[in-house]
Amino acid sequence: MPLTVGLNHKKITNESGAPNNGHVRPADTTNLKNPLKTKIYKDFPTKCTDNDDLLLQIENLKTFFHTEDGLIRGCDGVSYSVKKGQTLAVVGESGSGKSVTAMSILKLIPDPPGKIAGGRILFKGNDLLSFTPDEMRKIRGNEIAMIFQEPMTSLNPVMTAGEQISESLILHRGFNKKEAMSNAVELLSLVGIPAPETRAGEYPHQLSGGMRQRVMIAIALACRPDLLIADEPTSALDVTIQAQILRLIKKLQKQFGMAVILITHDMGVVAETADMVAVMYCGRIVEYGTSHDIFFSPRHPYLKGLLRSVLNIDNEEDDLYIIEGNIPDPLNLPEGCPFEPRCPEKMDICTKQRPEPFFFGNVHYACCWLHA
Amino acid sequence: MLNYTIRRLLLLIPLLFFISVMIFGILKLTPGDPAVVLLGERATEEALELTREKYALNSPFYVQYVKMMGNFFTGELKSIYYKENVIMVVLKKMIPTLELGLTALMLAIAVSIPAGIISSVKRNSIFDYTSMTTALFGISIPVFFTGILLIYLFAVKLKVLPASGYGGSMFTIEGLRHLVMPAFVLSFTMMASTTRITRSSMLDLLQEDYIRTARAKGVKENQVILKHAFKNALMPIATNVGNQIARLFAGAVLTETVFAWPGVGRLAVNAIFRRDEPLVFGCVLILSVIYVVVNLMVDLFYGIINPRIRYE
């Protein structure tokens, strides 16, 4: 776990969260009734209310991989939504399915072996899953953009930075080469790259890691997308550059009123940027809520474990807390709660049945029998 | 880029010196007497002596070498058999060689690169399996066996194509009819290995991250494959084509023998058998120069397509 940057000095706004009508809960409720605390919505509202500021809504998304050794459930019934200009952080260890979900949104899952088996992805009210490849292409890079983790390999080594940026402009905005190039130079200066004219003519191998990530961002923002999916944008960079990139994303988000889905395994990054947070484990969301809920009233043992294992300067404990064991084999997930084998507070029910979400307030929920 | 080329061309001179010394050494080892070739069965002893004098065949080793190199560059090195300046003889044979070689090269590239790309994109499809098995056969079957089979099929049985020989420039129907089979046979091996290389390098590249970035940008699929993946695949393909050209020379000799094609390869082979030392010397030297120059062109082609390699 990278050392976080001063967890507590960022003021967490105690947003009570916007009215969450129309908020959608996972559908496959189990039969066991939940007597005590929270209401369970049995089924989905048939017609999703077209709340104007609700940009993206994922409902019970299932993406499976048919490999030789068997079926891997990369993303097993995930639901979350993002409003305009809002930042949703998706957190979890590697292999928890956070990237798979993101890639499914843009339907970039390699067809053999992966397949989107179920659920819906509503973007501005229409379901992307029903889109034809051509329609999808109009969305990609134009309305939803994505940046990746490895700046070293994410840029085409034989094309100059300027060319790679102007490519999507030419594609979506119909610019001619010259217009696109001048626009690209503008974008490069927008993302804070010094001497953009020369940089535009240079090849990726001539740029530093941080600069390449900025070029990636310039490419993504070329067509002013409404949603930016950032798949661990800073993990491969060293800490100082990391902060600059996050601040850049924040600034551009404000400037263009863009929603951001930030995928990371670094709680420090989440603390700094996220409005809403979804914690994923083995292809499912185990806890979802505002960043304030997550950091100040974590409910799920896994989240608690994550928070405790984050190094904290003013935390006196000398030895580092680690979550025992490792992620179960995706080929044969345990019957009950996937976290059960590593859960310090596990009960016997956890081994038999999969927990379903229990709500604390109307936004914050956690899937754990502790709160049944 | 320019001074790199000049430096590489300058390197050619020591290279040529070494090659010529090596060839000359081998030739001198050869038993047999070129003078005899000239005079034939009824040559008398002093007649042979006279001819040896004329071609300085029995003066010391290095004198002959210097004389030969001198004559070669001033163009007076005459082939004993063809009684003509060596460079001219080779140039006359150059046209059929180029026609055969370039057609085979173009045919191979035109077929193998698309085949490689399609079979890498449609992996494990029927197209992929058929092209890969044919490619495997292509690199396993001896050039001359395919030649003999084709001659039997098209010339002997169906009598559609001429069995062998050179029918004049390829821009005449007769010339083309003669060129079809040898060009196909020669290009078949090269086609096979280039397809395999294209497919495997494309497979590697399609896993790369920037392909995913391109798709995320909404680039059309065939653009992703051609513009992004294939442009990067050009380098391993160029390497393969580079050393295929070396095999083109060797393969050409065999193909030329099967189809009695009057190319430079066969000229060199006959020259060696005929003990025509000046011609052997000229042929091998010119072929080596061509080979080195072609390799230089492939390296320069690298420079163009691969920005990472900046020739200082």
Add this chain to the structure above:
Amino acid sequence: MNNILKIKTFYLFIISALLLAVISPKAEIDYISYGIFALLTLIILLISLAIYRHKKINATTIIKGTGELVWRRLAKNRTATASMIILILLSFLAILAPFITPHDPLETDWGALSQGISSSHWLGTDDMGRDIFARNLFGIRVAMGIGVTAVVLNTLIGTLLGLLAGYYGGKTDNVIMRLLEIWNAIPFILLAIAVMAALGTGIGKLILIVSLSNLMAFARIIRGSVMTVREFDYVAAAKVIGIKDFHIIIRHIIPNCISPILVLASLSIGETILVIAGLSFLGLGIQPPMPSLGGMLSNGQQFLHENLLMSIVPGVTILLIVLSFNLFGDGVRDALDSRLES
């Protein structure tokens, strides 16, 4: 005792032992081949015992040695195993040739010229009444024997040059690579012909010249991997504690370059056999009366009308040998090159 039967090579041993017994009465036909085959059977036995002992010792540990991992991946690849079986079959045929065919490959029978397939001559006879099947078997023996020896020599020389160039770098590297460049610049087949014409033909010279054919390919790849390995810390560490270069190369450098060497060697066997066949097609290499596949093919070209078998049989045999070596080579490359999964 029972799990020894699980090892495949043990079955191979049983088969070859059986063959050995079956042909022992006819042993006096050709003592040398019989002797070689007996030796081969012994080697197979030793290998299977070694595997058996190896399996017994680390039956418990789950961690598999890289060798075993590679072997397992190779065994999983169906085409590679098929090619291995064909190769084993061909080499058995080659070694036991004198015992399989009733005919001597050189024996001319003027009564039976260019006959088709018959009970006495399984693949017919050629233009001098010699049994094509017998000549083909001896042709395989020559082709594979020379092919493999030439490749082994080629690998050794190429690797040595690559090691020296890669490890010492600087001047030696420059000198070796420049010389190789010159050697590579001369079109190989002309060089082979010139040398053959100069020194005269014969198997020894054929092996010599073919084993010097693509040194450049070997040297360049080995040099590359040696250079990368040389940069690793543990090599620097070894140097620091004063281990002599020679040991470093043997213990550290070579084991890490084994896979590129193996891949290139197995891939180049096919090509070498084609080159040998090409040379004998041009009339160099193996001289009559010794049978050679290339020679049979070039002779067959004169009898396309009369007796197609004379061309088809040697051609298909060369194709089969080279195809199996190439398949085997691909299998080895895929097994060793873990990144490129099937």
Add this chain to the structure above:
Amino acid sequence: MKNVFIVAGLAIFLSMGIIHHIPCAEAKEKVLRIGMAKEPAKLNPVFIPGIYGEAVAGNIFDTLVSYKENASMPTPLLASKWEISEDGKEYTFHLREDVKFHNNEKLTAKDVKFTLEAIMDTANASPSKEFFEPVERIETDGDFIIKLHLKNPYAPLMLALGSHTAGIMPADHVKQVGMDAFDSHPVGTGPFIFVEWLPDERIVLKKNPGYFLAEPAIDKVIFRPIPKPEVMAAEIESGGIDIAQNLLPQDISRLEKEGNLNVMTIAGLGNSYLGFSYKKAPFSDPRFRKAVYHAVPFDAAIKGIWKGVGERSYSWIPDGVFPFDTEYMKSRALPHDKEKAEEYFNELKKEGILQDGFEFSIYTSQNPHRVKIATVVATELRKYGLKAKVESLEWGTLFPILKNDSGCYIMGWGSVPDPDRWTYKIFHSGSTMNFSKYELPEIDEALDLGRSLVSSKQRGEQYIKVMRKALGEDYIHIPLVFKSVTVVTGKNIEGFTPSPQDYFHLVTEKRNVTVN
């Protein structure tokens, strides 16, 4: 980026097309295309070393006398008549006066004198110099009479003057242009005029309308060298050529059966033989040579290899050519007898002349038939513990090996129907072509007599003596086969018949080959 690569490729293509001349369109003219087994090395008669040069030169040059129609009787050509003195030392020729060279110079006696002296001049190193050895002096008497004075009578002189290597050259033109340049652009008086020579591709001749015998019926003749016999067969079948020579026996029998081409065969003068060294052990021991004779089934093997194209030969002198002695020589041939061979070999091994596992090579040229017979000999001898290897070499390598006593070799000669031509140089100890180093005084003496005597009956006795001693007793050679000459022509060729020396006679006093 990719299109730059394609454009460059196309540019090379097109440029090649332009610089390569587009061949002149063949108007509806009569063209005869002849396939030749080997390309002539030289066309200048003084330099011609082999039969292929002679075959082409025969149509460009004329000789004093002609053997074209009758291989053993000279008929008038450039010389309308000639007289030979009683002592056989003086020959006078009367030239025709209406003959012009292709460059319109008139043919006169000085051209004949110049040509013959050029052949005899050591500076030109002419291969046929030895056939004019006995000529002492040549004098011309006016423009159209030429006299040859000989040191001693020499019967085969007429043959030498009739051979195409004595084609008459235009003296002034040659002096002006030089011998070598003349070789690449010959000018003669013959029925066809030289046009061009593309090495390894073709030699083109066009008709000489003013030819004194008759205007040739064909407009153009193209000689195409096709070294591989199976390719020659495919070319004649597919109509690529009109006349084909030296085909493989199996192709000849097939074409004969198919019947859509004319297949003509006549007895040949070319003899192949297996020679042994007379000096080098163990070949020098007659028992070794007899053992080899017994060991190999020559009759069956020759029939199997040459099939219908040649019959077994028992002496150097072909059947039907004087002196007729074939019956006796046939009786001296040794039958295939394994025991006898074993017996001889064991004797030699006992006496230590021959070691067991003795390794040696049988040297031969690259003629496929000779390689096969050598393989048969090598295979058979392996049964007696001798390790023989066949070395088939290009002529340039083979000749020096044969010259310094190769031990065991296969060679062959074909030439004019006079016994002297290929007995003197094979058996005479002085001759460079005596590869067996056969040296017997009485043989040399008989051969010299054969040359100097005039009456063919007396000459015949000498040659019979030589043959019986060398082949019948010493078995220095094992004669193998007289290869018959087979020529295949298209049905549209009229008036062409093959010549025993593989020449192509197109226009003579009796014939004028046409293509319809």
